Amino acid sequence: MKKNMSNIKKSALVLPAVMLLMLLAAGNLFAADTLTVDIYGPGQRKVNIILLPPKTVPEGKYAGSKETDLLLPAEAGLFNKDLEKDLGFLPFLNIVPITDILGGDPSRGVRPGDIDIKPLRLSKVDLALTTGWEIRPNGEKNLLIRCIGTFNGRTILGKKYSMVTEEMLPRIADRFCSHLMRVLTGRDGFFESSIAFVRKTGKNKEIYTVSPQGRNLRQISSLGGINLSPNWSPDGNRLVFTRLGSRQHLLCVWDRATGKIDQKSFPGNTVIGPDFLPDGNMAATLTMNGNSDIFLINGNYKPKKALAK
Structure with missing residues (x-):
């Protein structure tokens, strides 16, 4: 009897993740786009997501620049740590390290067209997050965050935050992850709760x-x-x-x-x-x-x- 109850509890924990994967595969998560995710083999219980290295975008202060390795603001690394920490609270996500990707970082920018999707799909990554920093001529910083589906290479969630300061970083990470949770599950509230x-x-x-x-x-x-x-x-x-x-x-x-x-x-x-x-x-x-x-x-x-x- 105890064994059966244990199996029932395990099934109850697995079911939400499996349902999420089925929803992702079916698409139609929101009106702006359709997300379809391959299930790379039987028994996959989590959605694989990768946080790509931050980039400074060729806009604002660097408008027209042809360089692909623009200087990053100090806030870039701090924010990615906050974002990765928040993603770790979502039990249906599996964070894939960049070292697992064949050839390393497959991105040269932050837009869907700037990312080579093939190595991500080979590593069974379902979703990719990009963070782009726009430095204004007056020194103000804007932050652009995108979640991109690797099956069709389209953006399923994009947010822009203006006049970003270091003190705002944890709150921005919370808000974006709350939006992401709603897109993927239809529910939010965890990151906004007390x-x-x-x-x-x-x-x-x-x-x-x-x-x-x-x-x-x-x-x-x-x-x-x-x-x-x-x-x-x-x-x-x-x-x-x-x-x-x-x-x-x-x-x-x-x-x-x-x-x-x-x-x-x-x-x-x-x-x-x-x-x-x-x-x-x-x-x-x-x-x-x-x-x-x-x-x-x-x-x-x-x-x-x-x-x-």
Whole structure:
């Protein structure tokens, strides 16, 4: 029985990647183009993607230049590291190193026509990412990122980011990977989301948030005491949690727009495991009548009825 359950779990993990590959092979991922990817043999469970070396494009400051090896800005290498790190969070992608490509870097530019697709296909690469840096005469930097399908050599996703600075690089990597995830799977949100958690601060426990990539650490509460069980609202704009005060439990709701925290007490002085429901109302365990029951709580923090006794 345990063996069968193990096989079922493995199949459940493999299925999303296989479905993605089938979708890629079928094409029609978005209206602008059709992506078709060869499945190079039975059992392929991931989409092979390669991040090609960055290039400075012959535009702006270098407009008309015939050189193929223009000086790269310092941000180029840093951004490719951020982008590769983000791609590593997508379990259906397999990042192919440039050293696996016969003859090395097959690109002389960043557009589809600048890339020799044949060695990529020989190495079973399905998608190629290019990053191009445009240096303006005033020193400003624009970044062009493309995802190109190797079956037909067409761009399936292209984005341009203007006036790029080093501080913006992680955020740009997050945004592009979010777009890429939507194109390939029909879903996004992972790279734009925040994780709420409890962290010990001296003798207290406070609520913090952080991005899935481990960036943008932020302390949400500074209430003292013990703060527990943070849960997001469906729209991600509010966070509900329990505060264990010196005399009673409090239901706390943090508002992203204002940064303020509402604190509400209830008869019985117990608030356990608060959470948002899909309709925006809340549910929590309260001791309204001396018993610990799960109550529906509306947007005005009024207990409406017992959902479970």
